[in-house]
Amino acid sequence: MNISTSPPLQARGLHKSFHGRARVDGVGFTIESGRVVGLLGPNGAGKTTTIRLLLGLIAADQGEALVFGRRYRDLERPATMVGAVLDAGGLHPARTGREHLRIAAARAGVSVERVDVVLAEVGMTADADRRSGGYSLGMKQRIAIAAALLGEPKMLVLDEPSNGLDPAGMRWLRDRLRAFADAGGTVLLSSHLLSDVQDIADDIVVIADGRVVADVTLADAVATASGDLEGYYLQVTGIAGVR
Known part of the structure; x- marks a missing residue:
């Protein structure tokens, strides 16, 4: 299958159970x-499990996930295709931010010169040589x-990327992701902050109890709920009366 003509991401009938319970x-x-x-989806709905299936971090019991027409593990240079944020707490406390990125660059086969570029892009140049434990x-x-x-990827997959960011950081992230997509990139963004999603998303996929309960454009979603993504979300997840 030609990567250049394949959709960036396809999930097809993914199933995954843990201890006899279906999570996806x-x-x-x-x-x-x-x-x-x-x-989008409530806590425990299966969002993070779905993301881990898409990135090949866990194996599906049934179904398949394709990244640019291939399984993630079959991509020749995955860092140039997909950039992922799954856990901001995975930094070694004794390493500096710069050291962490240099190690990540070496593992991904990316030039070390990219480290200074991305540090500047995320506003961490001044703190790059501090130990991450602080x-x-x-x-x-x-x-x-x-x-x-x-790796200058074509797609970003981000699980709750705004956790811990201050308002300026959240604004920067929204602008960065919107610009990334407007330049032809693709973003899958898992978040509980519906206002942030409404500000930048083109489409939404809502998961509840391990199943997709909505897969629509943002415009269509909010049109059915008087312009309110939260109202639509509460309706399709079956918790419309919960506040």
């Missing part, structure tokens, strides 16, 4: 280039985002 039950959706897609959660999140950008 037939999840399927497709993401096109140049789009920001919000992946970083705030927001600073750790910026380093995690920098690592995702090292």
